[in-house]
Structure formats: C-alpha cells, structure tokens
Amino acid sequence: DIQMTQSPSTLSASVGDRVTITCRAWQSLGGWLAWYQQKPGKAPQLLIYDASTLESGVPSRFSGSGSGTEFTLTISSLQPDDFATYYCQHYNNSSWTFGQGTNVEVK
Amino acid sequence: QVTLRESGPAFVKPTQTLTLTCTFSGFSLSTSGVCVSWIRQSPGKAPEWLALIDWDDDKYYRTSLKTRLTISRDTSKNQVVLTMTNMDPVDTGTYYCARNHRYSSGRFYFDYWGQGALVTVSS
16 A cells, blocks of 8 residues: 555634645655545545545535645645545545544644 | 445454445445545554455455455445454544545546444453
C-alpha cells in the first residue's frame, strides 16, 4: 500500500478563513486522489475526486489540486458547516487507502 | 435514490465470527462499473478499507486481513455480506458499506455510504 501523510493533523480556523490541507505520498499517485469530509457520528462524504473534480452537489468553495506525490484541498472561505475532519484517499493495486485525517476546528 | 444500510450484531465476543449485511437500493450490483465495499473505522482513527465485491462477482480484500474476511453478494436481495472470523477487541469500530462508482475517468470512488454499524468486541 502507498502510505499517505496529511498535514496538519489539526487546523484551528475561523469562519471566513481560507484553509488548505495537504496530502503527500511517498510515490506518485497519478491523479487517483479523493477528498472526503466526515462529521462526528456520520459517514464520510465525497467532496473531490480525480484530485480536482468537484463531486455533484458540493459547494464551490471546496477545490482540489495537485498531482504526483502532493495534493491539496482548499476551502476558500470557511463556513460553519465546514468544521469537520477531512481525509484524502487513494487507490493502488486493488487496495484503497485513507490518509490519517485533518481535523478543522474552531479557533 | 441510492441508499445503503448495514445490519448485524452490536456486540461479539473475542474469537467469534462477525457477520454483517449491507442492504442497498437505488442501484444494481449487476451493472458494469458498480461495486460495494466494506470499510471500518476504529474510534478516533481514519477509515480502513476491508473488502470489495464488483459487478462481475470479483472480490478483493485488504492484504493484512485477507485470511479472516469473506465478502459475498445476493443480487436478488440487493445485499452484500461480510464475514470476519476470529474477532478481537482491536476490531472494535464502526463498519460501513459503501458503493464504489466508476467515474468517467475510469477510476472508482466511494460515492454513497451507509450510516454505519458500531461493533464492539468484548468478553
């Protein structure tokens, strides 16, 4: 499995802030990278797939970029509903792997 | 409308076998490009993919758990079943089933999830 490292593990921010989360891998992921949002007690929800494509119904303040070994999730203007944990996820060799998560909390 | 729902025991004892059922609606597991996976999440940890079954009845397992897992489907009932043998307290967590959908890029992502089933392993 390709290991992925997210940073930071915790991010303290305020409503209206621009937030960036990074996912790094030790080998190239190509473009096979997704981002999920998870709120307490709920299942993860797909936000971004193919590194930069917004899933249907996801607000446009979310965006993804990157290729190879480094990818970012950006929230352009943090909203109250966005305080949650975010995971990157990759597929390789018949196995799906999630990053360790980034908790976006109220500053 | 796509929905998935997990069902099974909330408690199992160490060494027992866990059997979970995912009942889904709004799609067919016989449709090309459609798969169902099981994913678990220990408290405070990241999700961990366990197993997948696809439209051709091909099955894939997490390498580290392969000897303990079996995934199967009943297309007539729209169900996918996961069994995990020799349960241990470290297997405690929330078990999700999720649909893998093949997007236009040809890549698969988890686009719909069940609400999850909390399983506690304790004597």
